[in-house]
Each structure stands twice: as C-alpha cells, then as structure tokens.
Amino acid sequence: MVVSGQIAVDRRGNVIGPGDFKRQFNEVYRNLGAILKEYDASFRDVVQFTTYIVNASDVPTFHQLRVQLYKKIYPKGDYPANTLLVVDGLVLEGLLLEIEALVALD
Numbered sequence: 001m002v003v004s005g006q007i008a009v010d011r012r013g014n015v016i017g018p019g020d021f022k023r024q025f026n027e028v029y030r031n032l033g034a035i036l037k038e039y040d041a042s043f044r045d046v047v048q049f050t051t052y053i054v055n056a057s058d059v060p061t062f063h064q065l066r067v068q069l070y071k072k073i074y075p076k077g078d079y080p081a082n083t084l085l086v087v088d089g090l091v092l093e094g095l096l097l098e099i100e101a102l103v104a105l106d
Contacts, residue, residue, distance in 0.1 A: 001039065001041075001102075001103045001105050002100065002101070002102055002103070003032060003035050003036070003100060003101040003102075003103060004100055005050075005052065005098040005099065005100040006028045006031040006032050006035070006098065006099050006100070006101075007024075007028065007031075007090065007091065007092070007095050007097075007098045008023070008024035008027035008028055008031075008095065008096075008097075009092070009095075013092075015092055015093070015094040015095055018093075018094030019094065019096070020096075021055075021058045021061050021062070021096050021097070022061065022065060024095070024096050024097055025061075025062065025065045025097060026065075028097060028098070028099050029069060029099070032099060032101055033073075036101075036103065039103070039105065041103055041105055043073040043074065044074070044078075045103050045104055045105060046080045046101045046102065046103050046104075047080050047081070047102050047103065047104050048080050048081045048082070048083070048101070048102040049080060049081070049082040049083070049099055049100070049101050049102075050082075050083045050085070050099070050100045050101075050102075051082055051083065051084045051085070051097060051098075051099045052085050052086075052087045052090065052097060052098040052099070053084065053085070053086050053087070053096065053097045054086075054087060054088070054089060054090060054095065054096050054097065055086075055096065056086045058096060058097070059084070059086070062084070062097070066082075
C-alpha cells in the first residue's frame with residue numbers, strides 16, 4: 001500500500017503551523033499514524049518513506065526530530081529506508097514538508 005504524501009493541514013485544508021517545521025513534522029507523522037491504524041497497520045509495516053522538504057536549512061532539524069521520534073516508534077532500531085528530497089515548494093503556501101510511505105500489508 002502507498003500512503004500518499006501527508007501534509008500538515010486540518011480538516012478544512014488550512015495549513016497547521018505555517019513556518020513551524022517541528023509542529024508540521026509532528027502533525028504529518030500523526031496523520032501517517034492515523035492512516036496506518038485505519039488499515040490495521042503500524043509504523044513497523046512501513047518499508048520506505050519519501051520525505052519532501054522545502055528548505056534545505058530544515059534538514060538538520062528533520063534529522064533531529066526523526067531520531068527522537070524513531071526511538072519511540074521503532075524501539076528495536078529497525079528503521080525503514082527514507083529518501084529525502086529538497087523541493088522548491090509544495091501544494092499549499094506555508095507547507096514545509098510532505099511525507100509519503102510505502103507499507104507492506106499482509
């Protein structure tokens with residue numbers, strides 16, 4: 001299963017935390033977790049992430065936040081592959097990152 005790119009928006013499509021990379025990071029992973037749960041899956045079922053970041057200057061923050069989060073969602077250290085791309089922009093003004101996931105389901 002492919003979980004299409006998740007972004008930090010509310011139910012009305014408004015950007016959550018414009019300019020706040022950490023807030024958007026947390027929202028995107030919260031959205032991913034909710035979708036996985038809907039399909040009776042978890043982050044352990046993710047075999048690859050593709051991450052799109054608008055500002056190269058946010059890459060160190062991304063790595064720091066990812067290390068903190070992955071310690072919680074992958075306690076055995078069995079992290080999936082992650083392709084990281086820096087892009088000119090995303091679908092809505094104010095978005096700083098988008099993440100899609102490739103998920104192996106039984």
